[in-house]
Amino acid sequence: MTYQLPELPYDYSALEPHISGNIIELHHGKHHNAYVQGANATLEKLEAARESNDYGGIVGLEKTLAFNVSGHVLHSIYWTNMSPEGGGTPEGELALALKEAFGSFDNFKNQLTQATATVQGSGWGALAWEPLGKRLIIEQIYDHQGNNGQGAIPLLVIDVWEHAFYLQYKNVKADYISAFWNLVNWEDIAKRYIQAKSVSLG
Ligand code: MN
Numbered sequence: 001m002t003y004q005l006p007e008l009p010y011d012y013s014a015l016e017p018h019i020s021g022n023i024i025e026l027h028h029g030k031h032h033n034a035y036v037q038g039a040n041a042t043l044e045k046l047e048a049a050r051e052s053n054d055y056g057g058i059v060g061l062e063k064t065l066a067f068n069v070s071g072h073v074l075h076s077i078y079w080t081n082m083s084p085e086g087g088g089t090p091e092g093e094l095a096l097a098l099k100e101a102f103g104s105f106d107n108f109k110n111q112l113t114q115a116t117a118t119v120q121g122s123g124w125g126a127l128a129w130e131p132l133g134k135r136l137i138i139e140q141i142y143d144h145q146g147n148n149g150q151g152a153i154p155l156l157v158i159d160v161w162e163h164a165f166y167l168q169y170k171n172v173k174a175d176y177i178s179a180f181w182n183l184v185n186w187e188d189i190a191k192r193y194i195q196a197k198s199v200s201l202g
Helices: 021-052 058-081 092-102 105-117 173-181 186-196
Strands: 123-130 135-142 153-159
Touching: 021 058, 058 153, 058 186, 092 105, 092 135, 092 186, 105 123, 105 135, 105 153, 105 173, 123 186, 135 153, 153 186
Parallel strands: none
Antiparallel strands: 123 135, 123 153
């Protein structure tokens, strides 16, 4: 069983004008694919280490595995978090949960926007379900695997690596984040929320 690059649920240009087709094509076909290939290559190296009982490179391999698997996980969620018919606000159970956790939808949106916009270097902003406390939290993720708590399940992720926006937005990350909100696929996030709630760490 190896990791595989998922197909996009829309055409490269389907998210225009908010995100250009050029960005999506490179982001999916080159960047995301590199994490998939990197994860598989690292699993092979770990298998070789087991066979030879040579763990001299184990620290680097474990870091590389965390980086690439996390990159694959986050990008797989990111693509389905967006839709050409996205935007607006959530409904139903998710809407109530966001209000309960953050006070209001606007509070939630503002906190996630702030957490995402202020990532230092490469990273992500994320809405996640934390199964032990059974609560929605916002995380500021560094690279793909840093600064996020164990166990929390990402539901809505915003990629703010420069490869996600620079070709279109240059250095104005805030405009890309504003545009992203027009693409948010609330049905996907509501579905992820319901699934995540069934996980127990207690
Ligand atoms: Mn990316």
